Amino acid sequence: MKGKKYILSKAFSGQANDDNFQLVEFDLPDELKEGEVLCQAVYLSVDPYMRLFPNTEGSPVIGEQLAEVIKTRNGEFPLATLVLTKAGWQSHFISNGEGLNPIRFDLGATPISYTLGALGMPGATAYFGLKKCDPKPNEIICVSAAAGAVGSLVGQLAKIQGLTVIGFVGSEDKLNWCKELGFDHVFNYKSSNFGEALSQVAPNGVDIYFDNVGGDYYHTIINKHMRKGGRVLVCGSIQTYQDKDTRKYDATNVSVLMNELSIYGFMCYSYYEQWPIAFTEMNKLIQEGRLKVKEQVYTGFENMKEAFLGLFKGDNVGKAVVKTVNSFTHYP
Numbered sequence: 001m002k003g004k005k006y007i008l009s010k011a012f013s014g015q016a017n018d019d020n021f022q023l024v025e026f027d028l029p030d031e032l033k034e035g036e037v038l039c040q041a042v043y044l045s046v047d048p049y050m051r052l053f054p055n056t057e058g059s060p061v062i063g064e065q066l067a068e069v070i071k072t073r074n075g076e077f078p079l080a081t082l083v084l085t086k087a088g089w090q091s092h093f094i095s096n097g098e099g100l101n102p103i104r105f106d107l108g109a110t111p112i113s114y115t116l117g118a119l120g121m122p123g124a125t126a127y128f129g130l131k132k133c134d135p136k137p138n139e140i141i142c143v144s145a146a147a148g149a150v151g152s153l154v155g156q157l158a159k160i161q162g163l164t165v166i167g168f169v170g171s172e173d174k175l176n177w178c179k180e181l182g183f184d185h186v187f188n189y190k191s192s193n194f195g196e197a198l199s200q201v202a203p204n205g206v207d208i209y210f211d212n213v214g215g216d217y218y219h220t221i222i223n224k225h226m227r228k229g230g231r232v233l234v235c236g237s238i239q240t241y242q243d244k245d246t247r248k249y250d251a252t253n254v255s256v257l258m259n260e261l262s263i264y265g266f267m268c269y270s271y272y273e274q275w276p277i278a279f280t281e282m283n284k285l286i287q288e289g290r291l292k293v294k295e296q297v298y299t300g301f302e303n304m305k306e307a308f309l310g311l312f313k314g315d316n317v318g319k320a321v322v323k324t325v326n327s328f329t330h331y332p
Protein backbone atom coordinates (compact mmCIF):
# COMPACT_ATOMS: atom_id res chain seq x y z
CA MET A 1 0.00 0.00 0.00
CA LYS A 2 1.19 3.52 -0.75
CA GLY A 3 0.59 6.82 1.04
CA LYS A 4 0.93 10.34 -0.33
CA LYS A 5 2.49 13.39 1.25
CA TYR A 6 3.53 16.90 0.32
CA ILE A 7 7.02 18.24 0.81
CA LEU A 8 8.30 21.77 0.32
CA SER A 9 10.13 21.40 -2.96
CA LYS A 10 11.25 25.03 -2.73
CA ALA A 11 11.40 27.25 0.36
CA PHE A 12 8.79 30.03 0.29
CA SER A 13 9.99 33.44 -0.77
CA GLY A 14 7.35 36.08 -1.38
CA GLN A 15 4.07 34.79 -2.66
CA ALA A 16 3.59 31.04 -2.26
CA ASN A 17 2.65 29.14 -5.40
CA ASP A 18 2.27 25.65 -6.84
CA ASP A 19 6.02 25.30 -7.35
CA ASN A 20 6.64 25.32 -3.61
CA PHE A 21 5.01 21.93 -3.21
CA GLN A 22 5.71 18.44 -4.41
CA LEU A 23 3.35 15.51 -3.98
CA VAL A 24 5.27 12.30 -3.36
CA GLU A 25 4.24 8.71 -2.80
CA PHE A 26 5.73 6.53 -0.11
CA ASP A 27 5.46 2.86 0.84
CA LEU A 28 3.46 1.78 3.83
CA PRO A 29 4.50 -1.52 5.45
CA ASP A 30 2.25 -4.55 4.98
CA GLU A 31 2.42 -5.43 8.68
CA LEU A 32 2.21 -3.19 11.76
CA LYS A 33 4.47 -3.68 14.79
CA GLU A 34 2.90 -4.25 18.21
CA GLY A 35 1.55 -0.89 19.51
CA GLU A 36 1.29 0.71 16.07
CA VAL A 37 -1.72 2.03 14.18
CA LEU A 38 -2.23 2.96 10.55
CA CYS A 39 -4.22 6.15 10.13
CA GLN A 40 -5.89 7.63 7.08
CA ALA A 41 -6.67 11.33 6.75
CA VAL A 42 -10.38 12.10 6.61
CA TYR A 43 -10.21 15.91 6.77
CA LEU A 44 -7.08 18.05 6.64
CA SER A 45 -6.81 21.64 7.76
CA VAL A 46 -5.09 24.38 5.80
CA ASP A 47 -4.09 27.40 7.89
CA PRO A 48 -2.18 30.63 7.26
CA TYR A 49 0.71 29.72 9.63
CA MET A 50 1.80 26.97 7.20
CA ARG A 51 3.28 29.73 5.05
CA LEU A 52 5.77 30.50 7.85
CA PHE A 53 6.88 27.22 9.35
CA PRO A 54 9.20 25.41 8.89
CA ASN A 55 10.07 26.82 5.42
CA THR A 56 13.05 24.62 4.70
CA GLU A 57 13.43 23.01 1.30
CA GLY A 58 12.67 19.30 1.44
CA SER A 59 10.77 19.42 4.72
CA PRO A 60 7.28 17.96 5.04
CA VAL A 61 4.40 20.45 5.13
CA ILE A 62 3.06 20.69 8.67
CA GLY A 63 -0.56 20.79 9.77
CA GLU A 64 -3.39 19.20 11.66
CA GLN A 65 -5.76 16.56 10.37
CA LEU A 66 -8.67 14.45 11.53
CA ALA A 67 -7.69 10.87 10.79
CA GLU A 68 -9.28 7.47 11.13
CA VAL A 69 -7.53 4.39 12.48
CA ILE A 70 -7.83 1.89 9.63
CA LYS A 71 -5.49 -0.81 10.98
CA THR A 72 -4.41 -1.30 14.54
CA ARG A 73 -2.18 -3.23 16.89
CA ASN A 74 -2.78 -0.78 19.72
CA GLY A 75 -5.62 -1.49 22.18
CA GLU A 76 -5.96 2.21 23.02
CA PHE A 77 -6.93 2.98 19.41
CA PRO A 78 -9.46 0.46 18.07
CA LEU A 79 -10.41 0.32 14.40
CA ALA A 80 -12.39 3.38 13.19
CA THR A 81 -11.25 5.60 16.07
CA LEU A 82 -11.12 9.24 14.97
CA VAL A 83 -8.11 11.21 16.11
CA LEU A 84 -6.87 14.78 15.77
CA THR A 85 -3.19 14.94 15.11
CA LYS A 86 -0.44 17.14 13.71
CA ALA A 87 0.62 14.65 11.07
CA GLY A 88 1.12 17.24 8.35
CA TRP A 89 -0.04 16.98 4.79
CA GLN A 90 -0.08 13.21 4.42
CA SER A 91 -2.84 10.86 3.34
CA HIS A 92 -1.71 8.01 5.62
CA PHE A 93 0.75 7.55 8.42
CA ILE A 94 1.89 5.02 10.97
CA SER A 95 1.90 6.03 14.62
CA ASN A 96 2.76 4.46 17.95
CA GLY A 97 -0.14 6.43 19.45
CA GLU A 98 1.89 9.44 20.53
CA GLY A 99 0.23 12.72 19.55
CA LEU A 100 -3.04 11.08 18.56
CA ASN A 101 -5.77 13.01 20.35
CA PRO A 102 -9.33 11.77 20.60
CA ILE A 103 -12.11 14.38 20.33
CA ARG A 104 -12.30 15.71 23.89
CA PHE A 105 -15.94 16.86 24.04
CA ASP A 106 -19.39 15.63 23.01
CA LEU A 107 -19.79 16.54 19.34
CA GLY A 108 -23.39 15.26 19.13
CA ALA A 109 -24.83 15.71 15.63
CA THR A 110 -22.34 18.43 14.67
CA PRO A 111 -20.24 17.56 11.59
CA ILE A 112 -16.87 16.04 12.47
CA SER A 113 -15.01 18.48 10.24
CA TYR A 114 -15.83 21.26 12.72
CA THR A 115 -13.14 19.75 14.98
CA LEU A 116 -10.62 21.41 12.65
CA GLY A 117 -12.56 24.68 12.56
CA ALA A 118 -15.18 26.20 14.83
CA LEU A 119 -14.66 23.43 17.41
CA GLY A 120 -10.93 23.15 16.84
CA MET A 121 -7.87 25.34 16.74
CA PRO A 122 -9.50 28.37 15.02
CA GLY A 123 -12.54 28.16 17.33
CA ALA A 124 -10.30 28.12 20.39
CA THR A 125 -8.44 31.09 18.94
CA ALA A 126 -11.66 33.08 18.58
CA TYR A 127 -13.00 32.10 22.00
CA PHE A 128 -9.87 32.59 24.10
CA GLY A 129 -8.57 35.48 22.02
CA LEU A 130 -11.80 37.38 22.57
CA LYS A 131 -11.76 36.50 26.26
CA LYS A 132 -8.25 37.90 26.55
CA CYS A 133 -9.58 41.24 25.22
CA ASP A 134 -11.89 41.48 28.26
CA PRO A 135 -14.97 42.41 26.20
CA LYS A 136 -17.83 44.27 27.88
CA PRO A 137 -21.39 44.84 26.67
CA ASN A 138 -21.81 48.01 24.58
CA GLU A 139 -18.14 48.19 23.71
CA ILE A 140 -17.08 48.39 20.08
CA ILE A 141 -14.92 45.65 18.60
CA CYS A 142 -13.31 45.70 15.19
CA VAL A 143 -12.18 42.44 13.56
CA SER A 144 -10.23 41.95 10.35
CA ALA A 145 -10.52 38.90 8.05
CA ALA A 146 -14.02 38.91 9.51
CA ALA A 147 -15.48 36.20 7.28
CA GLY A 148 -12.67 33.75 7.93
CA ALA A 149 -12.41 30.78 10.26
CA VAL A 150 -11.39 32.86 13.27
CA GLY A 151 -12.94 36.25 12.40
CA SER A 152 -16.46 34.98 11.72
CA LEU A 153 -16.57 33.39 15.17
CA VAL A 154 -15.04 36.38 16.93
CA GLY A 155 -17.74 38.66 15.51
CA GLN A 156 -20.57 36.32 16.43
CA LEU A 157 -19.29 35.62 19.95
CA ALA A 158 -18.86 39.36 20.48
CA LYS A 159 -22.45 40.00 19.32
CA ILE A 160 -23.71 37.35 21.75
CA GLN A 161 -21.82 39.22 24.49
CA GLY A 162 -23.53 42.52 23.61
CA LEU A 163 -20.79 44.35 21.71
CA THR A 164 -21.07 46.41 18.57
CA VAL A 165 -19.14 44.59 15.86
CA ILE A 166 -17.32 46.13 12.91
CA GLY A 167 -15.86 43.71 10.38
CA PHE A 168 -13.53 44.05 7.42
CA VAL A 169 -13.68 41.58 4.55
CA GLY A 170 -12.38 41.27 1.00
CA SER A 171 -15.53 40.59 -1.06
CA GLU A 172 -19.22 41.47 -1.36
CA ASP A 173 -20.23 37.85 -0.68
CA LYS A 174 -18.30 37.89 2.56
CA LEU A 175 -19.78 41.28 3.44
CA ASN A 176 -23.31 39.95 2.94
CA TRP A 177 -22.61 36.85 4.98
CA CYS A 178 -21.22 38.85 7.91
CA LYS A 179 -24.33 41.04 7.81
CA GLU A 180 -26.44 37.87 7.93
CA LEU A 181 -24.44 36.87 10.99
CA GLY A 182 -25.58 40.07 12.68
CA PHE A 183 -22.39 42.16 12.48
CA ASP A 184 -23.34 45.83 12.88
CA HIS A 185 -21.05 47.29 10.22
CA VAL A 186 -19.13 45.41 7.54
CA PHE A 187 -16.82 46.90 4.94
CA ASN A 188 -15.13 45.50 1.89
CA TYR A 189 -11.59 46.81 2.23
CA LYS A 190 -11.01 46.27 -1.49
CA SER A 191 -13.70 48.76 -2.47
CA SER A 192 -13.55 51.18 0.48
CA ASN A 193 -10.88 52.81 2.59
CA PHE A 194 -10.93 50.99 5.92
CA GLY A 195 -9.67 54.01 7.89
CA GLU A 196 -12.38 56.29 6.52
CA ALA A 197 -15.01 53.61 7.04
CA LEU A 198 -13.97 53.20 10.67
CA SER A 199 -14.04 56.96 11.27
CA GLN A 200 -17.60 57.06 9.99
CA VAL A 201 -19.07 54.31 12.14
CA ALA A 202 -16.83 54.71 15.20
CA PRO A 203 -15.84 58.40 15.25
CA ASN A 204 -14.61 58.08 18.84
CA GLY A 205 -12.60 54.96 18.15
CA VAL A 206 -13.02 51.30 19.06
CA ASP A 207 -12.44 49.53 22.38
CA ILE A 208 -11.04 46.31 20.94
CA TYR A 209 -9.18 45.52 17.78
CA PHE A 210 -8.91 41.78 17.10
CA ASP A 211 -6.16 41.78 14.53
CA ASN A 212 -6.01 38.86 12.11
CA VAL A 213 -4.26 40.74 9.35
CA GLY A 214 -1.48 43.00 10.67
CA GLY A 215 0.26 45.34 8.23
CA ASP A 216 -1.67 48.50 7.32
CA TYR A 217 -4.63 47.59 9.50
CA TYR A 218 -2.60 47.13 12.65
CA HIS A 219 -0.69 50.37 12.36
CA THR A 220 -3.54 52.54 11.13
CA ILE A 221 -5.99 51.29 13.73
CA ILE A 222 -3.55 51.60 16.61
CA ASN A 223 -2.46 55.05 15.55
CA LYS A 224 -5.84 56.52 14.68
CA HIS A 225 -8.81 54.47 15.79
CA MET A 226 -8.35 53.20 19.36
CA ARG A 227 -10.18 54.59 22.36
CA LYS A 228 -8.26 55.34 25.52
CA GLY A 229 -7.87 52.11 27.46
CA GLY A 230 -8.45 50.08 24.31
CA ARG A 231 -7.19 46.54 23.81
CA VAL A 232 -5.49 45.14 20.75
CA LEU A 233 -5.13 41.40 20.24
CA VAL A 234 -2.31 40.48 17.91
CA CYS A 235 -3.77 37.23 16.67
CA GLY A 236 -2.29 37.07 13.19
CA SER A 237 -0.65 39.07 10.44
CA ILE A 238 -1.63 37.39 7.19
CA GLN A 239 -1.04 40.61 5.24
CA THR A 240 2.67 40.35 5.98
CA TYR A 241 3.29 36.59 5.87
CA GLN A 242 4.33 36.79 2.23
CA ASP A 243 6.51 39.92 2.51
CA LYS A 244 10.14 39.61 1.50
CA ASP A 245 11.24 42.70 3.49
CA THR A 246 10.17 43.87 6.94
CA ARG A 247 8.00 46.98 6.89
CA LYS A 248 8.86 50.01 8.98
CA TYR A 249 6.33 52.02 10.97
CA ASP A 250 7.64 54.66 13.34
CA ALA A 251 4.57 55.98 15.10
CA THR A 252 3.09 52.81 16.51
CA ASN A 253 4.87 52.61 19.82
CA VAL A 254 4.21 56.26 20.62
CA SER A 255 0.50 55.74 20.00
CA VAL A 256 0.51 52.67 22.21
CA LEU A 257 2.20 54.62 24.95
CA MET A 258 0.14 57.83 24.72
CA ASN A 259 -3.19 56.02 24.66
CA GLU A 260 -2.16 53.50 27.33
CA LEU A 261 -3.19 50.66 25.06
CA SER A 262 -2.79 47.08 26.06
CA ILE A 263 -1.48 44.98 23.25
CA TYR A 264 -1.66 41.27 23.76
CA GLY A 265 0.26 38.63 21.94
CA PHE A 266 -1.83 35.48 21.72
CA MET A 267 -1.23 31.78 21.06
CA CYS A 268 -4.29 29.57 21.20
CA TYR A 269 -2.34 26.49 22.36
CA SER A 270 -1.58 28.23 25.66
CA TYR A 271 -5.23 27.50 26.54
CA TYR A 272 -5.23 23.90 25.27
CA GLU A 273 -6.39 22.33 28.55
CA GLN A 274 -9.46 24.59 28.56
CA TRP A 275 -10.46 23.99 24.92
CA PRO A 276 -13.13 21.36 25.75
CA ILE A 277 -14.94 23.89 27.97
CA ALA A 278 -15.06 26.38 25.10
CA PHE A 279 -16.11 23.75 22.56
CA THR A 280 -18.94 22.46 24.76
CA GLU A 281 -20.27 26.00 25.08
CA MET A 282 -19.81 26.79 21.39
CA ASN A 283 -21.32 23.49 20.26
CA LYS A 284 -24.44 24.29 22.28
CA LEU A 285 -24.65 27.66 20.50
CA ILE A 286 -24.17 25.91 17.15
CA GLN A 287 -26.91 23.40 17.89
CA GLU A 288 -29.23 26.20 19.01
CA GLY A 289 -28.55 28.01 15.73
CA ARG A 290 -27.00 30.98 17.52
CA LEU A 291 -23.49 30.42 16.19
CA LYS A 292 -23.34 29.91 12.43
CA VAL A 293 -20.50 28.05 10.79
CA LYS A 294 -19.40 27.98 7.17
CA GLU A 295 -16.79 25.74 5.67
CA GLN A 296 -15.00 25.90 2.35
CA VAL A 297 -14.62 22.21 1.65
CA TYR A 298 -12.14 21.14 -1.02
CA THR A 299 -12.44 17.52 -2.06
CA GLY A 300 -9.41 15.33 -2.68
CA PHE A 301 -5.90 15.22 -1.28
CA GLU A 302 -4.57 16.56 -4.58
CA ASN A 303 -6.38 19.85 -3.81
CA MET A 304 -4.36 20.67 -0.66
CA LYS A 305 -2.31 23.26 -2.54
CA GLU A 306 -5.32 24.99 -4.02
CA ALA A 307 -7.01 25.14 -0.61
CA PHE A 308 -3.91 26.55 1.06
CA LEU A 309 -3.02 29.10 -1.61
CA GLY A 310 -6.66 30.22 -1.59
CA LEU A 311 -6.24 31.54 1.97
CA PHE A 312 -3.95 34.27 0.65
CA LYS A 313 -6.30 35.16 -2.20
CA GLY A 314 -9.38 35.32 0.01
CA ASP A 315 -11.00 32.31 -1.71
CA ASN A 316 -12.36 30.89 1.52
CA VAL A 317 -15.54 31.90 3.28
CA GLY A 318 -15.33 30.43 6.78
CA LYS A 319 -12.94 27.58 7.50
CA ALA A 320 -11.01 25.97 4.65
CA VAL A 321 -10.66 22.19 4.95
CA VAL A 322 -9.82 19.38 2.58
CA LYS A 323 -11.92 16.24 2.60
CA THR A 324 -10.04 13.24 1.30
CA VAL A 325 -11.88 10.86 -0.93
CA ASN A 326 -11.97 7.06 -0.63
CA SER A 327 -11.97 7.11 3.16
CA PHE A 328 -12.24 3.70 4.76
CA THR A 329 -15.49 4.79 6.36
CA HIS A 330 -17.53 7.53 4.70
CA TYR A 331 -18.15 10.37 7.08
CA PRO A 332 -20.61 13.20 6.40
Ligand SMILES: NC(=O)C1=CN([C@@H]2O[C@H](COP(=O)(O)OP(=O)(O)OC[C@H]3O[C@@H](n4cnc5c(N)ncnc54)[C@H](OP(=O)(O)O)[C@@H]3O)[C@@H](O)[C@H]2O)C=CC1
Binds near residue numbers: 148237311315
Ligand atom coordinates in the same frame (compact mmCIF):
# COMPACT_ATOMS: atom_id res chain seq x y z
N1 LIG B 1 -2.49 33.35 17.34
C1 LIG B 1 -3.03 32.18 17.12
O1 LIG B 1 -3.02 31.27 17.97
C2 LIG B 1 -3.70 31.95 15.81
C3 LIG B 1 -3.64 32.92 14.85
N2 LIG B 1 -4.27 32.76 13.66
C4 LIG B 1 -4.19 33.85 12.69
O2 LIG B 1 -5.48 34.38 12.51
C5 LIG B 1 -5.62 34.90 11.20
C6 LIG B 1 -6.85 34.30 10.53
O3 LIG B 1 -6.66 32.91 10.39
P1 LIG B 1 -7.83 31.99 9.83
O4 LIG B 1 -9.12 32.44 10.40
O5 LIG B 1 -7.42 30.58 9.99
O6 LIG B 1 -7.80 32.34 8.28
P2 LIG B 1 -9.02 32.82 7.40
O7 LIG B 1 -10.05 31.77 7.34
O8 LIG B 1 -9.43 34.17 7.90
O9 LIG B 1 -8.37 32.93 5.96
C7 LIG B 1 -7.50 33.92 5.64
C8 LIG B 1 -8.25 35.20 5.18
O10 LIG B 1 -7.36 36.32 5.34
C9 LIG B 1 -7.71 37.32 4.43
N3 LIG B 1 -6.50 37.82 3.77
C10 LIG B 1 -5.60 37.10 3.06
N4 LIG B 1 -4.60 37.91 2.63
C11 LIG B 1 -4.91 39.16 3.07
C12 LIG B 1 -4.28 40.43 2.95
N5 LIG B 1 -3.14 40.58 2.29
N6 LIG B 1 -4.88 41.50 3.53
C13 LIG B 1 -6.05 41.37 4.20
N7 LIG B 1 -6.68 40.19 4.37
C14 LIG B 1 -6.13 39.11 3.81
C15 LIG B 1 -8.64 36.69 3.38
O11 LIG B 1 -9.96 37.18 3.63
P3 LIG B 1 -10.52 38.48 2.85
O12 LIG B 1 -11.11 37.97 1.57
O13 LIG B 1 -11.52 39.03 3.79
O14 LIG B 1 -9.35 39.37 2.60
C16 LIG B 1 -8.57 35.20 3.70
O15 LIG B 1 -9.77 34.54 3.39
C17 LIG B 1 -4.32 34.57 10.47
O16 LIG B 1 -3.50 35.72 10.50
C18 LIG B 1 -3.74 33.46 11.31
O17 LIG B 1 -2.35 33.40 11.19
C19 LIG B 1 -5.02 31.65 13.39
C20 LIG B 1 -5.10 30.64 14.31
C21 LIG B 1 -4.41 30.69 15.57
Ligand SMILES: CCCCCC(=O)/C=C/[C@@H]1[C@@H](C/C=C\CCCC(=O)O)[C@@H](O)C[C@H]1O
Binds near residue numbers: 267
Ligand atom coordinates in the same frame (compact mmCIF):
# COMPACT_ATOMS: atom_id res chain seq x y z
C1 LIG C 1 4.39 35.29 13.15
C2 LIG C 1 3.58 34.03 13.34
C3 LIG C 1 2.15 34.33 13.41
C4 LIG C 1 1.38 33.07 13.30
C5 LIG C 1 0.00 33.26 13.85
C6 LIG C 1 -0.66 31.96 13.77
O1 LIG C 1 -1.40 31.69 12.81
C7 LIG C 1 -0.34 31.04 14.80
C8 LIG C 1 -0.85 29.82 14.75
C9 LIG C 1 -0.42 28.80 15.72
C10 LIG C 1 0.20 27.68 14.94
C11 LIG C 1 1.64 27.80 14.62
C12 LIG C 1 2.49 28.21 15.71
C13 LIG C 1 3.79 27.95 15.74
C14 LIG C 1 4.46 27.20 14.69
C15 LIG C 1 5.00 25.94 15.18
C16 LIG C 1 5.69 25.27 14.06
C17 LIG C 1 5.87 23.84 14.31
O2 LIG C 1 6.94 23.35 13.99
O3 LIG C 1 4.94 23.16 14.82
C18 LIG C 1 -0.25 26.42 15.62
O4 LIG C 1 0.48 26.15 16.77
C19 LIG C 1 -1.66 26.79 15.97
C20 LIG C 1 -1.65 28.24 16.39
O5 LIG C 1 -1.51 28.33 17.76
